[in-house]
Amino acid sequence: MMPSSSSSMSPDRPVLQATASLQLTSAFFGNLPLEVREMIYSEFWVVSGLNQHVFSHDGLLTHCPCLLVPGQEDERNDEFEEVWQNRRRSRTGSLVVDDKWSARFSSTWNDHWRCEEEMLSDPTRRRGTLFLPALLTCKRMYLEALQSLYASVTLVFIDLATAHHSLVASPTSTTPLLHSLQFSLAMPYDVLHQHRYYPTPAQNPGPWAELCTTLSNLVRFDSLRRVTLRLDLADDRNWWEVRERWALSAVRGMLARCLTVQLPEVTVSLEWLRPYQYADGDKTPFKLERYPRLQWVGTDEGPAACRLEFLRPVER
Structure with missing residues (x-):
């Protein structure tokens, strides 16, 4: 069961605990010890997918398996490089890509574009899991399986609006059970820096800072133990323009x-950027990793164009 759009949709666990039958005469609860039952639940989640995207579809929150392999390189850069070099060799005025790669280049799921592609090709796949069957069998199984589910499954968010709605604006009674979260967020420059523009308590710090505060509270007071946060810009700006230390000043406390x-x-080295960027070897309160940014940007007219920060002189 992934987060619902309203906390009222989550069952009242204290009431369930008070009214659940122990079912000691059943083979499952009467003969199998708890540790064996938990092993069975764990296999349910493995079969269903331990990483689950949470996203909005037709105005409702839903989920689908995440297919991204940790450390897997984004092959779209290689494909774009080939297309770009073909354009240079042919001296044509536009980039020509087929529909499949055009959709991949423009995916709003960021580095999880394969997950979006699979979800669109097989919409029924997200319903073929064992999450609901386990949680709807009976009250006792719901209570046992729920703890196991949120301790095992990582929820993956690919847009700030859904993450903010699910975790900040409308959290459910099961949100404190979350152990692991992943985010791959492409945000406008101003949203990423909003909390630095309006630093007083009377002013809204913005959804990005509010999300970081909520995550910090989930770590401090609840069960959250692992968070991965991948950031990029959603507008046509170079990453070196981002004040990384400003943007990540929203990360506080135990988070x-x-x-x-x-x-x-960072593809440029300018001395005046030093106070704002994290350089190699700098100590950070979190684990910092770098990844190669995508080499293209969409335009209002539709076709892709090479980002200015990746343009190289024509070889002569």
């Missing part, structure tokens, strides 16, 4: 201890 931050590689 940093269990946080891995993934940022684009």
Whole structure:
């Protein structure tokens, strides 16, 4: 069961605990010890997918398996490089890609574009899991399986609006049970820096800072133990323009201890950027990783164009 759009949709666990039958005459609860039952629940989650995307579809929150392999490189850069070089060799005025790669280049799921592709090709796949069957069998299984589910499954968010709605604006009674979260967020420059523009308590710090505060509270007071945060810009700006230290000043408290931050590689070296960027070797309160940023950007007219920060002189 992934987060619902309203906390009222989550069952009242104290009431369930008070009214659940022990079912000691059943083979499952009467003969199998708890540790064996938990092993069975764990296999349910493995079969269903231990990483689950949470996203909005037709105005409702839903989920689908995440297919991204940790450490897997984004092959879209290689494909774009080939297309770009073909354009240079042919001296044509536009980039020509087929529909499949065009959709991949423009995916709003960021580095999880394969997950979106699979979800769109097989919409029924997200319903073929064992989450609901386990949780709807009976009250006792719901209570046991729920703890196991949220301790085992990582929820993956690919847009700030859904993450903010699910965790900040409308959390459910099961949100405190979350152990692991992943985010791959492409945000406008101003949203990423909003909390630095309006630093007084009377002013809204913005959804990004509010999300970081909520995550910090989930680590401090509840069960959250692992967070991975991948950031990029959603507008046509170079990453070196981002004040990384400003943007990540929203990360406070105990959150940093269990946080891995993934940022684009900085492609320029300017001395005046030093106070704002994390340089190699700098100590950070969180684990910092760099990844190669995508080499293209969409335009209002539709076709892709090479980002200015990746343009190289024409070889002569």
